[in-house]
Amino acid sequence: MADLLVPMQHRKPQLSDVQRRLNRPIHDEKHIRIICVGAGASGLLFAYKLQRSFKNFELQIYEKNEEVSGTWWENKYPGCACDVPAHNYTWSFEPKLDWSGVYASSGEIFNYFDTFSKKYNLRPYAKTRHQVVGATWNQAKGGYDVTIEDLTSGEKITDWCDILVNAGGILNAWRWPAIPGLDKYKGKLLHTANWDSSVNLTGKHVGLIGNGSSGIQVLPTIQPHARKVTTFIREPTWVSPVQGLEQHVYTPKELHDFASQSGKLLEYRKQIESGLNGQFSLFLNNTQTQNDTRAYMLEQMKQKLSDKFLEEKLIPNWSLGCRRLTPGVGYLESLTKENVSVVYGEIKEVTEKGCLCDDGNEYPIDVLICATGFDTSFKPRFPVVGPSGVNLQDTWAKEAQSYFGLAAAEIPNYLIFLGPNCPIGNGPVLSAIEAQADWMLQCIDRYQCNNIYSFSPKQEAIDDFIAFKNKFMEKTVWSEPCRSWYKANQADAPVTALWPGSTLHYIEALQELRWDDFNVKYNGNRFAWLGNGYSQTELDQTCDWAYYIREVDDGPLMSRGRKRELLTGHGTVDRSNMASVNFAGTESGSQSQSQAQAPPPPTANL
Structure with a gap:
């Protein structure tokens, strides 16, 4: 036993952990403490999945807002909604029967995630109005010393965790535009x-x-009420409702059928998700999907604008999808209304009265709305300091480079939702978040059942991933010279936001934990997890001690290909006669909530 206690790393081992394992059966599950930053969609899903699969843990979520649901609690501006069909902006296992329409308002979406948190009793894990302001690796204990500010009292408190999960998201740090003179403006x-x-x-x-x-x-939400709207635009963008997924308000009969007819809603959700997942070729250069969809969108924009000046200024030359796609129900039509003026170009400065533009004119206005978005850099919102004393904020200041959007080199026991180069614009985003949560739980399970001190991706693994990603991006529309937050709001920069593949591609990539890509350090001998020679099973008096004796081989298939075929229902779908929809899935965000009378989204050709 003494030999097993000799440390293999440059630190004193946690003897209590090792000694406990040596007196316990194989894979003894040590107690772990996890801190999660953020109680938005990702944080709530993580809490749900953790409590569903694990027992011996503590979880503390710190949330800066007064309520859960993240961006869907924060954003309440007129028309705020989602540009993903609502029935597919849910967790795969948690449908909602009564969405009001194809594109749901932010209030409805908040209610969905809020209800989810209450249904599964996730609220007790979260401390609202508490913002994480720093995390530093604790060399002696392992894990992180975390500093939190109580936003109600202003008090700073400290906490500690074995594993730190950053579920703060991307759309959570809004910013004013970098235009001189904003502080001079006398209006609202x-x-x-x-x-x-x-x-x-x-x-x-x-x-x-x-x-x-x-x-x-x-x-389109404020135009009918304002006396006049002057909209300042400096760049073109592709905007048009997607064929087959226009806005539609569900009828009472449709809602009744979803609730009462077994399998009807599931079929509807699957058809839309298949449509979202079936159009990745839109983002590849010169594909038939790209060419056909661009031609459709071009014609739609021209029809809706019917104005040569607006067509020239607002329709891009670059490929569809280079910048984030937005369906934009009612937007193009609003630009042509009598009380709407379009000023194209740069705002040189904001004056006391309004905006002075590069056309030499000053435009006086009563209320100035900045729809200028968020700080979409992947740099953490708070210092994350690793064992070497390096702050991840500094490392990622110029370009964020992660392992599959999930972890960072030299920052051990640190996991990230929606990190750099994950599929936040490649297709259904909530499906990708579920895959990320499952991957994290594999890491946590391995950490808990082995005497692991720390784990982090190898720098060489990240270097290889970034090299592969950069090469792949050359054949996508994202690499074209359009300014996009996919590329840190630059026209010519590495694509740091998107995954080199489809969402389905990402899900499959995360199904298995590639532990050989990680640096793993142990407390003492790496095989201390073997314990006292007993299995967990034989010490459990309620278990079948001959569980592997059976009449037929019903065990799991062992090849990746056969497992995939079984999981995905190989041979059960015939797509040879299915029409294609001109659609590409976009990330969670916003879509104008319109009462436009469009026909119900077709289910047969999604």
Whole structure:
């Protein structure tokens, strides 16, 4: 036994952990403490999956907002909704029967995640109004010393964890535009991500900066109420509802059928998800899907704008999908209304009265709305300091390079939801988040059942991944010279936001933990997990001690290919006669909530 206690790493082993294992059966599960940053969609899913599969753990979620659900609690601006069909903006196992329409409002989505948290009793894990402001590796204990600010009292408190999970997301740090003079403006200044609902826009001359997803939502919602809207646009973008997935408000009969007819909603969800997953070729250069969909969108934009000046300024030359796709129900039509003016170009400065633009004109306005989005860099919002004293904020300041969007080199026991180069714009995003959570639980299971001190991806593994990713991106539309937050809001920069493949590709890549890509350090002898020679089974008086004796071979298939065929229902679907929909899935975000009378989304050809 003494030999087993000799440390293999440059630290004193936690003898209690090793000694306990030596007196316990194989794979003894040690007690672990986990801190999760953020109680948005990812944080809530992590809590659900952790409590479903694990027993010997503590979980503490720190959430800066006063409620859970993250971006869907924060964003309340007019028209805020989701650009993913609502029935597919749910967890795969947790459908919602009564979405009001194809594209749901932010309020409805908040209620979905809030209800999810209450149904599975996840709220006790979360401390709201508590913001993580720093995390430093504790060399003696392993794990992290975490500093948290109580936003109600202003008090700083400290906590510690074995494993730190960052579920803070991307769309959580809103920012004012970098335009000189914002502080000089005498009118009412608003940001879509910090909306003041007490402001009445009726009869006002409203200025709107931006034609990203938020701006595209806001305009058709405020246009009927404002006296005039001047929208300031500096770049073109592809905007048009997607054929087959236009906005549609579900009828009482449709809602009744979803609730009462067994399998109907499941079939509907599967058809939409298949459509989302079937269009990855849209993002590849010169494919038939790219060419056909671009031609369709071009014609749609021209029809809706019917204005040569707007067509010239707003329709891009670059490929569809280079910048994030936005369906934009009602947006293009709003640009042509009599009370809407489009100013194309740069705003040189904001004056006391309004915006001074590069055309030499000053545009006075009563209310200025900045639909200018978020800090979408992947740099952590708080210092994360590893064993070498290096802050991940500094390492990722210029370019964020992660392991599959999940972990960082030299930052042990640190896991990330929606990190760099994961599929946040490649297809259904919640499906990818589920895959990330499952992958993390594999790491946590291995950590808990072995005498592991720390684990982190090898730098050489990340270097290889980044090299593969960069080469792959050369054949995608994302590498074209359009300014996009996929590329740190630059036109010519590495693609740091997206996965080199489809969402289905990502899900399959994460199904198995590649432990050989990691640096693993142990407390004492790496085989201390073998314990006292007994299995867990034979010490459990309620177990079948001959569970492997059976009449037929019903064990799991051992090849990856056969396992995949079984899991995905190989041979059960015939797509030879199925029509294709001109659609590419986009990440969670926003879509104008419209009451447009469109036919129900077709289910037969998704």
